[in-house]
Amino acid sequence: MQGFQHPSFYEPQRRNVQRVDHSKGRETVKMIALNIGILKQKKWLAASAAGLFLFFLLLTFPSAPSSYTSGTSTSTSGSSRADNAVEISTKKISYDKTTPPTVGCESIVIAQQQLLISEYTKILKDIRYVNIWGYLETENKGDAAIWVAQQILLNMLGITTMEVCRYVDRDCDIEKFAGALKEHEHSAIVIAGGGNTNDFYWDDVPSRFKMMAKFPDVPVRSFPQSIYFTKPDKLNQTLTNYGAHPDLQLCARDRPSFDFLEEHFKPQGIDTRLTPDIAFMFGDRHDIRLNTPKKWDILILARDDWEVTKGAESELKEGEGTLTLPTGRTVTYKKIDWKKIPTGGINDEGHKELGKNQRAYAKAMDGFALLASSRFVITDRLHGHIMTTVLGVPHVLLDSKLKKNLNYHGTWTEECGCVRVVDDMGEAMGMAGMFFEVAENRA
Structure with missing residues (x-):
């Protein structure tokens, strides 16, 4: 299956502007001012120091501070605007019920996209071809966004998607699936991202048991998942089947899911990671x-x-x-x-x-x-x-x-x-x- 490349997948992203650390600038200014005081008897050196002072002042106190500060924006201007941005970002603004939401969260969106690229460059190192396990054809636009975002990332990493299945024993040409993996040495199976690693929708997890049992010699990786188990018997069944695969990596998309993987799955020898949801690959x-x-x-x-x-x-x-x-x-x-x-x-x-x-x-x-x-x-x-x-x-x-x-x-x-x-x-x-x-x- 050819990777679909739509032009908008690759449109240039807005630069992630980093706000200058003004505290360091202020310390620099203080040091220069001190030097000026020491050298005030030497006019020609004082003049040079004054020029240097102005130069550093311009560098450390830009006239238009960036509003890309932890996804927040403020309506004030000048240095007070930057100070407000720092204060708001430490408050976790989204819990503030005294102010309404504002437009935009570009810096955090871009940061999550870059983190996904960085982490999956490592997770999928040396892999050039993949089969996807878990394609879901519904009208849920979130599921569709997950699929497209996975393809954006794979294409960006130069990885070709070959075959796609969700079940071993139905709606899948499993022999064709296996043949594609056998044909390419640098290949792996990647589990689709989403929220179905739980014991409520007991469908996709058991299908992975069969897939892993059938392909014990193929590396299995995963896109980011939410993990949620409440039934000990199903958790133990999952740990037994997942732990039997010698080369399995699981990726959580939130901290509680990651902590659960660390506590229960990592002791089984399973590599566990934490990344943002794959949909942030849209940037x-x-x-x-x-x-x-x-x-x-x-x-x-x-x-x-x-x-x-x-x-x-x-x-x-x-x-x-x-x-x-x-x-x-x-x-x-x-x-x-x-x-x-x-x-x-x-x-x-x-x-x-x-x-x-x-x-x-x-x-x-x-x-x-x-x-x-x-x-x-x-x-x-x-x-x-x-x-x-x-x-x-x-x-x-x-x-x-x-x-x-x-x-x-x-x-x-x-x-x-x-x-x-x-x-x-x-x-x-x-x-x-x-x-x-x-x-x-x-x-």
Whole structure:
């Protein structure tokens, strides 16, 4: 299977501007000032020192401090703006319920993308060809984004995807799968990323047991996963089967999952890693946010399954309409679970798109377009949060029953200014009201 290369995969990313450490600059200035005092009797040396002082002053106190500070931005100017940025970043701004989310989180998005590249350069060292285990064909735009992001990374590392399967005994030409691995010496099996390494959806984990048993001599790697086990018997079964493979690496996408791997899987001889979710391989996509016409004030991207928490439940029915926020403001909204939205252009009668990469790309781009079509997003989907962060759209995040939303947020995105964590829909609406009030006052 040829790796699909869309031009937008490789568009230049905005430079990750690093703010100057002003404390070091101030110490330099103090030292120079001291030298001037010592040499004040020598006018010609004093003049030189004064010139040097001005030179260092210009270097260490730029007139336009960068706003790329831990994903936050401020509205003040000059040095006070930089100082505010430092203060806000240490507060983990996304828990602040006294201020609304703002636009953008570019520095953190780019940092996570770069970390993924760095870590997988090591994880996939000497691997040139891979078979993917775990392709999932659904309308869940988050699953599609995961698939596309995996291909972005593999293509960037010069690795070719050959065959794809999810099960050994169905929907898979396992002989073709095995033949591709045998044909290429520098090959491996890579488990797709996502949130299905748990004992609730007991489907993908057992399928990996069979895959590992069938290919004991092939290296097995994984893209980032959420790990969640509550049943000792299934955990022990997983440890036994995973531990039997001699060359297995597992990657967690949040700290609690990584800690669980370290405690239970690492003693089995399994290499464990922690990286951001693979969807951050899209990098900063503020261009989609800026170029997408706005259709609604608020998008409510809400789960419609057993993972919905009590706090995320709402009497607001799916569809479009208007609602009144606690501030009294009336806004337009759309409420939907994106797995219910058919992706256009790939299932036309007589012209069905068959390519896995092409289908996933179309779905992922529909997901980004949906999120970018509103001024404010409320979501309890992890990739609703991740993709909205990639876009830089202001939003609020509620947790799911598997805790993967806040586990991820607490590991990687809690300093993003574009998100606020809320406990229930009442708080979400209150935060939306605050957002629109602030936006109006700034207009």
